[in-house]
Each structure stands twice: as structure tokens, then as C-alpha cells.
Amino acid sequence: MSPLPWLVAAWLFGIGLYGIVTSRNYLHLIGCLSVVQSATYVLLLSAGFRWGAGPPIFQDQPPGSLVVDPVVQALVLTDIVVGAAVTALLLVLVLQVHKRRGTVDPDALRPLDR
Amino acid sequence: MSGETLLPLAVALPLLGAALLLALGHVIPKRASDMVALLLALALAGIGAWLAREAAAGPVTHWFGGWVPQGGRPLGIAFTADLAGAGMVCFIGLVFAACFAFAWGYFEPAGAMFHVLMLVFMGAMAGFCLTADLFNLFVWFEVMSVAAFALTAYHLESSAIEGALNFTITNSLASFMMLGGIGLLYARFGLLDMPALGRAAAEAPGEMVVAAACCLLLAALLTKAAMVPFQFWLTDAHAVAPSPVSVVFSGVMVSLGIFGIARLGGTVFAGVPAAQGVMHGLLLGLGLASALLGGVGCLQQRHLKRMLAFSTISHTGILLGALALVSAQGKAGMLAYLLGHGAVKAALFMIAGILLTRCGGIDEIQLRGRGRAVWPAGIVFGLAGLVLGGLPFGTLDEATRLLDSAAAEQGLPWLAAPLLLGAALTGGAVLRAGGRIFLGWGRVSGEEERAPTEEEQEPRDRPLWLMLAPAAVLLAAALGLGGPIAHFALTAAGGGEMPAETPNPWLPWAAIGLSLLIAGWDLGRAHLPRWLRAPVEAASGPAFALLDRLHTGRVGDYVAFMLAGLAVLTLGFMLG
Structure with a gap:
């Protein structure tokens, strides 16, 4: 198998983390978190991919023909659902922070006063 | 009841309870959600204790949907309760029960929402301890x-x-x-x-x-x-x-x-x-x-x-x-x-x-x-x-x-x-x-x-x-x-x-x-x-x-x- 998908996954993971560490805006930070998560999508999908294989649906192709791995697709689907829930929750929290403090800069916000 | 049929209940009961509370939270009396949550936590502790008793003779395994391994290759998803896992489930139930008693009425303004989240939390912990x-x-x-x-x-x-x-x-x-x-x-x-x-x-x-x-x-x-x-x-x-x-x-x-x-x-x-x-x-x-x-x-x-x-x-x-x-x-x-x-x-x-x-x-x-x-x-x-x-x-x-x-x-x-x-x-x-x-x-x-x-x-x-x-x-x-x-x-x-x-x-x-x-x-x-x-x-x-x-x-x-x-x-x- 080609190493390209692995490199893409590693790149997405790294660049997303770089974004999180240096972010000055929570909305941007949440976007970066989604980028990190998409690294796992690429990793999983490439693990189940076969050149020349069809979709894992046997309605219009004979049983036994070559298809890609349906398990990883189920895993990615679960992953996407989880990601959507977490992102929604994070966005709500950021909205509430903005309402209370008038800023979404992580540097200006600290849990507990100090 | 055998331990094998009891295993999925450790997760299903709290999740089901959470779903019911979510659906009925606004019609049932206020303190009822406290009661339901407390009882479910105690039930989880009971299930854990029962599983531990069964697991003393060897791990208890449940293959969901009857997808047992074929030719040594696992096809389905299994829950396995060994003694440590079952003990953890019992402990989780007890801590949650104590917590629900401690928080009796505390989350009234949130309606049943707190209990829904806590029950999901509890079910997930039990699943974490049992899954194989x-x-x-x-x-x-x-x-x-x-x-x-x-x-x-x-x-x-x-x-x-x-x-x-x-x-x-x-x-x-x-x-x-x-x-x-x-x-x-x-x-x-x-x-x-x-x-x-x-x-x-x-x-x-x-x-x-x-x-x-x-x-x-x-x-x-x-x-x-x-x-x-x-x-x-x-x-x-x-x-x-x-x-x-x-x-x-x-x-x-x-x-x-x-x-x-x-x-x-x-x-x-x-x-x-x-x-x-x-x-x-x-x-x-x-x-x-x-x-x-x-x-x-x-x-x-x-x-x-x-x-x-x-x-x-x-x-x-x-x-x-x-x-x-x-x-x-x-x-x-x-x-x-x-x-x-x-x-x-x-x-x-x-x-x-x-x-x-x-x-x-x-x-x-x-x-x-x-x-x-x-x-x-x-x-x-x-x-x-x-x-x-x-x-x-x-x-x-x-x-x-x-x-x-x-x-x-x-x-x-x-x-x-x-x-x-x-x-x-x-x-x-x-x-x-x-x-x-x-x-x-x-x-x-x-x-x-x-x-x-x-x-x-x-x-x-x-x-x-x-x-x-x-x-x-x-x-x-x-x-x-x-x-x-x-x-x-x-x-x-x-x-x-x-x-x-x-x-x-x-x-x-x-x-x-x-x-x-x-x-x-x-x-x-x-x-x-x-x-x-x-x-x-x-x-x-x-x-x-x-x-x-x-x-x-x-x-x-x-x-x-x-x-x-x-x-x-x-x-x-x-x-x-």
C-alpha cells in the first residue's frame, strides 16, 4: 500500500496540534481540533482501502466480489458522530464564554482568578 | 439468572433509564428522577456483585447478537467480566448511589437533565470496565x-x-x-x-x-x-x-x-x-x-x-x-x-x-x-x-x-x-x-x-x-x-x-x-x-x-x- 495516506494523516495530526497550541481564538482552536480528528478519518479509511475494490454493498454486484473493508467505514461513521457532538458542545461553551467575558482569546481567559 | 445474560444489562439498564428520564422528565414528579437514578445505581452495584460471584469460577463472556467466534476468529463484539472488572462495576454503582443520595434535590432546577447525564456517565463507565x-x-x-x-x-x-x-x-x-x-x-x-x-x-x-x-x-x-x-x-x-x-x-x-x-x-x-x-x-x-x-x-x-x-x-x-x-x-x-x-x-x-x-x-x-x-x-x-x-x-x-x-x-x-x-x-x-x-x-x-x-x-x-x-x-x-x-x-x-x-x-x-x-x-x-x-x-x-x-x-x-x-x-x- 502507498505510504501517502499515512503521511497525510500524520501531517493533519501535526498541523492541527500546532494550531491548537498557538491559537489565539477559541473558534479557530475548535477548527484545529476538527483537523486533528480528520487525521483519524484518513488513517482509518486508508487502512480499509483496496485498489479497484467496490463499495461494500452487494445489491448491484455479485457476492464475493472485491470490496473495501466495511468495518473501518463503520468506525469512521461512529467517529464522525462523536466529533459532531463534541464540536457542538464546544461551540456552545465558547458562545457562553463570549457572552460572559466578551472575548474568545484563550490567553485572556483563565479558570479561577489569579 | 446466569451471569452471561446479565452482562449486557450493566450497560443497558443505565442507558435505558437515561432515555426514559429524558422522555418523561417533565411529567413525572420532581423527586422521582432522584429515586429512579438511585435505584438504578444500586441495581448496577447488585449486577456487579452478582457478576463477581459468577466470575470467581472464571471470566463470564457474552457475545452480542450471538456472533460467537468461528474457527478461532472473532466476528462480533464481546463483553467479558473478570473478577476485577465485575468488582469495578459494583464499586461504580456504589459510588454513584452515594453521589445520588448526596445530591438529592440539588439539581432540581435542571429537571431530570442531571440524572440523564449521570446515568449515561455511569453506563459508559460500566461498559468501559466490561468490554473486550x-x-x-x-x-x-x-x-x-x-x-x-x-x-x-x-x-x-x-x-x-x-x-x-x-x-x-x-x-x-x-x-x-x-x-x-x-x-x-x-x-x-x-x-x-x-x-x-x-x-x-x-x-x-x-x-x-x-x-x-x-x-x-x-x-x-x-x-x-x-x-x-x-x-x-x-x-x-x-x-x-x-x-x-x-x-x-x-x-x-x-x-x-x-x-x-x-x-x-x-x-x-x-x-x-x-x-x-x-x-x-x-x-x-x-x-x-x-x-x-x-x-x-x-x-x-x-x-x-x-x-x-x-x-x-x-x-x-x-x-x-x-x-x-x-x-x-x-x-x-x-x-x-x-x-x-x-x-x-x-x-x-x-x-x-x-x-x-x-x-x-x-x-x-x-x-x-x-x-x-x-x-x-x-x-x-x-x-x-x-x-x-x-x-x-x-x-x-x-x-x-x-x-x-x-x-x-x-x-x-x-x-x-x-x-x-x-x-x-x-x-x-x-x-x-x-x-x-x-x-x-x-x-x-x-x-x-x-x-x-x-x-x-x-x-x-x-x-x-x-x-x-x-x-x-x-x-x-x-x-x-x-x-x-x-x-x-x-x-x-x-x-x-x-x-x-x-x-x-x-x-x-x-x-x-x-x-x-x-x-x-x-x-x-x-x-x-x-x-x-x-x-x-x-x-x-x-x-x-x-x-x-x-x-x-x-x-x-x-x-x-x-x-x-x-x-x-x-x-x-x-x-x-
Whole structure:
């Protein structure tokens, strides 16, 4: 198998983390978190991919023909659902922070006063 | 009923209860959701106990949908209850039951929402302890996390939201790492069943993919367990979460990270020498560092929940240290310590909750002497502080003795001393806070004065005895059931008999003595001569300052430290 998908996954993971560490805006930070998560999508999908294989649906192709791995697709689907829930929750929290403090800069916000 | 049919109920019951409460929450009477939640928690404890009885003869396995393995190849998803897992499920049920009793009526303004989230949280924890499928483990890990994120932000005050943001971002990253590790294992072996993966990995032990997957999975679980350098989120989240939620966080959730490492180390990576080497070497170091850092951090706090959060880091470090001994006796010590510490820490957070509702604050210095009105809580608090500090009696003591003799067996007879030093520091801090709040001692404060704090209050809505009873019961269980719990842990880990003599029998006495000395020193600061105080303050000041500077509250820094931790784990694998 080609190493390209692995490199893409590693790149997405790294660049997303770089974004999180240096972010000055929570909305941007949440976007970066989604980028990190998409690294796992690429990793999983490439693990189940076969050149020349069809979709894992046997309605219009004979049983036994070559298809890609349906398990990883189920895993990615679960992953996407989880990601959507977490992102929604994070966005709500950021909205509430903005309402209370008038800023979404992580540097200006600290849990507990100090 | 046979254990096999009972297994899925451990997860199905709480989830079903949550769904029903969500649908009917606004029609049923207000207190009914409290009742339903309490009964479901007790039912889970019952299921756990029943499973433990069945599992005593050997692990109980349930293949969902009847998808049993064919030709030795697993097709479906299994739940497996071994003795340790079943015991954990029982413990989770009991802690949640105590928590629901403690929080009786507290979340009335939120309707049944709190109970829905808590029940999902509970079901996910039970699933995490029982599943034998790696992806399923990730799903429960994630469900547990999402419920916890929402519960942390319940107050919707600025601090609570910022703490919840840090918690959510770091722990989401952890679950992505976990998924990455799982993806690598699946790509290599085409399996997700943990025992089958273990057999496959044992045939390819030197491969880089296996090492990388192990790195990612360990990083994820160490984040959940809040071990150095993945620990930063914990103090933010625990300090701002409502007290009933903190009870469950510190009592069970954090130590589940260690339980997960034990699970994976015993199945998937059991036959991979590199992984076992890292667990024995590097994780031991991380456990030691966490025990000491947590102890020092604890001593420096004035915000009571934050203090207890640091103490959780310290004691979870002890758990990791015990697990890293990679011996049956060490694992038994870990399990017993987990149960004992969970009960004691849950009781302590309940007392913090009592102070929040009854005395209108959580700040040790502001509360000085104001705890006299709720003196029975002070007795529980003081006793729990002594237990944390190494009181040579009860479950934690039995666990410490197991840990001590396991360490000596592995040629590390000194190991228990630094671990207990961390415990003694946390005990000293809790005793100091107790003396100040409930007895009015300690007029002059030291380092803790500069620690972050906040005005916080919880509504005074339920009788004192109702809040105090669960705390007292948990503490009494931790103190009185030491023998049976140690025996259970030894059976679960296959560790043989309780050692008759430990290599360092003086150790608990030294620890408790040190705790009392620290508490006495801090409380009696005003009466100490300057020439005695000055050198100690000169030595402790920089350590406190450094630790405070590290815990910036900025999530980018936390993530950078997580990356550093991942790099350290990778190095550990590369260097063997």
C-alpha cells in the first residue's frame, strides 16, 4: 500500500496540534481540533482501502466480489458522530464564554482568578 | 439468572433509564428522577456483585447478537467480566448511589437533565470496565468523556466554562490518539477483539506499528488518568465542576484510566516485550513524578476542591506506580488502593460540597473557623485526611502493604517511600485545611495565600445529615472493609496470599507522622520562630512558584505538554 495516506494523516495530526497550541481564538482552536480528528478519518479509511475494490454493498454486484473493508467505514461513521457532538458542545461553551467575558482569546481567559 | 445474560444489562439498564428520564422528565414528579437514578445505581452495584460471584469460577463472556467466534476468529463484539472488572462495576454503582443520595434535590432546577447525564456517565463507565473489544472500549471512553464535559460546565459560570473547555479539548485529543492507536492495530492485524489482538501481537512483537499503537493508547489513557505531563486539565475541571460531579470524577473516572492501562497491558500488549518494558520502566517514573507533583501542588492550594484535585493526581500516581511493578501482587495493591482511595476521595469531595452549601464558600482561608457549625462534617474530614496521609489502618493501608512487598520482590524496596511521601503531603494539606476550617486554627497563612481561588456557593437546599451520611458510609467502608477488599484484590489479580510481613513496616507511621507535622507546621506558623521558618520557606517557595507557573490555565500550554509526554513515551519505546 502507498505510504501517502499515512503521511497525510500524520501531517493533519501535526498541523492541527500546532494550531491548537498557538491559537489565539477559541473558534479557530475548535477548527484545529476538527483537523486533528480528520487525521483519524484518513488513517482509518486508508487502512480499509483496496485498489479497484467496490463499495461494500452487494445489491448491484455479485457476492464475493472485491470490496473495501466495511468495518473501518463503520468506525469512521461512529467517529464522525462523536466529533459532531463534541464540536457542538464546544461551540456552545465558547458562545457562553463570549457572552460572559466578551472575548474568545484563550490567553485572556483563565479558570479561577489569579 | 446466569451471569452471561446479565452482562449486557450493566450497560443497558443505565442507558435505558437515561432515555426514559429524558422522555418523561417533565411529567413525572420532581423527586422521582432522584429515586429512579438511585435505584438504578444500586441495581448496577447488585449486577456487579452478582457478576463477581459468577466470575470467581472464571471470566463470564457474552457475545452480542450471538456472533460467537468461528474457527478461532472473532466476528462480533464481546463483553467479558473478570473478577476485577465485575468488582469495578459494583464499586461504580456504589459510588454513584452515594453521589445520588448526596445530591438529592440539588439539581432540581435542571429537571431530570442531571440524572440523564449521570446515568449515561455511569453506563459508559460500566461498559468501559466490561468490554473486550478495542473499538467498543473507545466508544465507552468517548461517551464517558462527553457526559463528563457537559456535567463540568453545569454551573455555566465563567470559571466553570473555561475549566470545561480545557477539559474537553485535552480529553478529546486523548480520544483521537486512542482512535489513532486502534486504527494502526486494525490496519496491521484486522482485529478489534482484545484477547485475539493480544495473540496476534505476540507473534509480531518487534514491529513498529505495534509500538506506535501502544504509545498512542498509553498517551490517551494517561491523559484520562491525569498523569504527569498529561495532568493539567484535571485541576481545572475538578475545581469548577459541581461538587456531586467532582465526587464521581475523583472517586472513579480518573482511576479508570489506570484500570484501562491494566486491561490493555494484560490483554493486547501482554506478549509484547517492548510494551511491558515501557510499563515497567517509564510508567513507574511517571507514577512517581505524579505522586510527588500532586503532593506538592496539593500543599500549595487554598481552594478546597482544587486541593483535593491535586491530591487525586498524587494518589493516582501511586496507582500507576503499583501497576508498573508488573506483578500480580502489585496489581492487587493497585486494585485495593483504587477502591479505598475512590471511597475516601468521594467522601472528601462530599464534605467540600457541604461547606459550599452550609458555609457559603470553598476557600480554606476565608472559611477559617466557620466550619464549627457543621462539626460532624469536620470529624469525617479529619479522619479522611488521616487516611490519605497514610493512617496504618483500613483499605489504603492494606494496599500500601501489598505495594511495599511487591516492590521489594521486584528489587525496588525503596519504591514505597517516595510514593508515600506524596500521600503524606496530601494528607498534611487536607489536615491543615480541616484544622483551619473546623477548629479555627492557623491564623497566619503561608504559601497557600497566593494560590488561585474564587467565591463559590451552592444552594442550601437539603438537610445536613442527608449530605453527610453517604460520606460517612463511604469512609467507614474504606476503613472497615480493608481485609475483605485486600483479599478480593488478591484473588482478582491472582496474587496469592496476603504477605505476613512487609519490608518497611515503619513506613505508614512515618507517613502519618509527616502529615501531622506538615499540618501542625502550617497551622502553627504564627508561633514558630523566624530562624526556623525562614530556611524551610526559602526551600519550598521556588518549588511552589514553579508549579504555579506551569499550571497556567491556558489550553495551548496543556496540549504542548501532552505532546511532550507523547514524545517521551515514543523515546521510551525507541530506547527499549
